[in-house]
Each structure stands twice: as C-alpha cells, then as structure tokens.
Amino acid sequence: MDQTEVATECVKEVEFGVMTDEEVKKLSVLNITNRNLFDNVGRPMPGGLYDPLLGPMNEYTPCKTCGLRDHHCPGHCGDIDLVAPVYHPLLFDRLVRVLQNTCLACYHFKASREEVYLLEHHYW
Known part of the structure; x- marks a missing residue:
C-alpha cells in the first residue's frame, strides 16, 4: 500500500x-x-x-x-x-495455573472434566 x-x-x-x-x-x-x-x-x-x-x-x-x-x-x-527450552513470557501465567491444578503424584488435572474442557478451549 x-x-x-x-x-x-x-x-x-x-x-x-x-x-x-x-x-x-x-x-x-x-x-x-x-x-x-x-x-x-x-x-x-x-x-x-x-x-x-x-x-x-x-x-x-x-x-x-x-x-x-x-x-x-x-x-x-x-x-x-536455543540450547535449553524457554518459557514464553506471555504464556507463563497460564502455565503456572495449569501446574497449580495438576496432581504431583499422578500428573492428572485436579479438576472435573468440564473444567478441563474449559481450560483446553481457553474459556478459563
């Protein structure tokens, strides 16, 4: 233009x-x-x-x-x-939320299926 x-x-x-x-x-x-x-x-x-x-x-x-x-x-x-993975700074907050909602023993989400669906589809 x-x-x-x-x-x-x-x-x-x-x-x-x-x-x-x-x-x-x-x-x-x-x-x-x-x-x-x-x-x-x-x-x-x-x-x-x-x-x-x-x-x-x-x-x-x-x-x-x-x-x-x-x-x-x-x-x-x-x-x-890069020699090591780098977390995307704009996605870091979302990553922290995902990790906070993950069971450290079995690595499954500590949420209902409905909540997992909302998270996967960016409604959360």
Missing part, C-alpha cells in the same frame, strides 16, 4: 497464536548463528541479527530477501536455536 493511500476497511477481529518449531523454521529466512552484530568496519555480519536477509539496514540498500527498499520491505523473520 502506498503511504499516501487511506485505509478504507476496519479491522473486525485479530487472533494470536503460538507457532510450532516447524512453523517457525518454515517462516524463517535465516538461522541466526553469529553472535557478532557487525564486522570491524561496521558492516552487518552474515548470520547475525542484522544480516541483510532480514531486511534493509537503510533506505538506500535493497533487501537481500525480497529486493524491496526500506519503506516497502516488511522485514523477514529469522530463528535462533
């Missing part, structure tokens, strides 16, 4: 979800493997967080993934392989 155009539609609904590892890898254009951001002369390091595959660094350089320039490139996702 050109920046001079005016949006004429209203957003009716937005839904968020958590992607699986496979979905993240499929969407990713680059596996981030380099912890260094820039080389000695200030250029982005390949495989780093500023790799040109993730989007243009300035308005003059086209994106290495889509070829668009700064204002038109949406940016592209990369992925980082």
Whole structure:
C-alpha cells in the first residue's frame, strides 16, 4: 500500500497464536548463528541479527530477501536455536495455573472434566 493511500476497511477481529518449531523454521529466512552484530568496519555480519536477509539496514540498500527498499520491505523473520527450552513470557501465567491444578503424584488435572474442557478451549 502506498503511504499516501487511506485505509478504507476496519479491522473486525485479530487472533494470536503460538507457532510450532516447524512453523517457525518454515517462516524463517535465516538461522541466526553469529553472535557478532557487525564486522570491524561496521558492516552487518552474515548470520547475525542484522544480516541483510532480514531486511534493509537503510533506505538506500535493497533487501537481500525480497529486493524491496526500506519503506516497502516488511522485514523477514529469522530463528535462533536455543540450547535449553524457554518459557514464553506471555504464556507463563497460564502455565503456572495449569501446574497449580495438576496432581504431583499422578500428573492428572485436579479438576472435573468440564473444567478441563474449559481450560483446553481457553474459556478459563
């Protein structure tokens, strides 16, 4: 959309979800493997967080993934392989509630079937 155009539609609904590892890898254009951001002369390091595959660094350089320039490139996702699982900060409260309602002896929910259904379907 050109920046001079005016949006004429209203957003009716937005839904968020958590992607699986496979979905993240499929969407990713680059596996981030380099912890260094820039080389000695200030250029982005390949495989780093500023790799040109993730989007243009300035308005003059086209994106290495889509070829668009700064204002038109949406940016592209990369992925980082972590050495240990990390709890999603936005889901942590829900995880705590699930654990609080789990029997530590048998690992079943300490709730009725109806309550488990509500939890599974995000009504709780």
